[in-house]
Amino acid sequence: MRRHELTDAEWNALRPHLPSGAVGRRRPDDRAVLNGIVWKIRTGVPWRDVPERYGSWQTLYTRFRRWALDGTFTEMLDAIRADKDAAGDIDWLVAVDSTIVRAHQHATGAKRGTMSGNETADHALGRSRGGLTTKIHPACGGGGRPLGFFLTGGNVNDCTRLEALLATVRVARRGPGRPRTRPDHVLGDKGYSSRKIRSHLRRRGIPHTIPERRDQVNNLLRKGKRGGRPPLFDPEAYKRRNVVERCFNRLKQFRGIAARYDKTTSSFTATITLASILLWLRRPL
Known part of the structure; x- marks a missing residue:
């Protein structure tokens, strides 16, 4: 096994979920192809520069796009x-939060979006002072592994996407029963401190620990009794919010995520999904 390749245990866990090949000429070995894809996102090199030991780069890219679009990675x-x-x-x-990824010039130039007239609307790219960026919004379990994630442009406010982010938390059960979608507890920073978010979490019966912003604290003090009680805050529980920061650290060990090179949202989503798979197959934080 070479550096950045799948171990035998990881390959045995992933092999049953790969689609079988169509009848016809012999296809390249799935393990070599998957190793080439992992090597590519781990190092961040262009597809043409993936070592020949993994096969033709066209085959790697075609298989990656096929598995990204047909939901194999998901x-x-x-x-x-x-x-x-x-x-x-x-x-x-x-724990919920977001991290910004700078878009390389290779990530630009995709087909113009049609929903809002913005050329980056369909590809989770937003223009800000630093140029084009993408924001990754993950919901991380206590082991620092993503239970769900959501992509937006880098100029999107975190609090406007929390409901969409929690909707991506959906873990199927082995046996009868609906997938689990409700966390035991949600931890977020001050960016998620809003009345709308707290009301949404209460409606779903999800306890949460989110500190108030200074302006919100001052408003309550100014109103006195009319302002009502401040929301409960558990400082000991909040200490565990750092798992999402450590999740960012592990995801960005993949250079294909530390900087975005994929033009389309589907490809970048597949890149993050594959990295998340490897995090789940390895030891939790």
């Missing part, structure tokens, strides 16, 4: 999380 991640949940290996204390 099915892998769902199956692995379901196995972890059945084994009791998921901590449902969920």
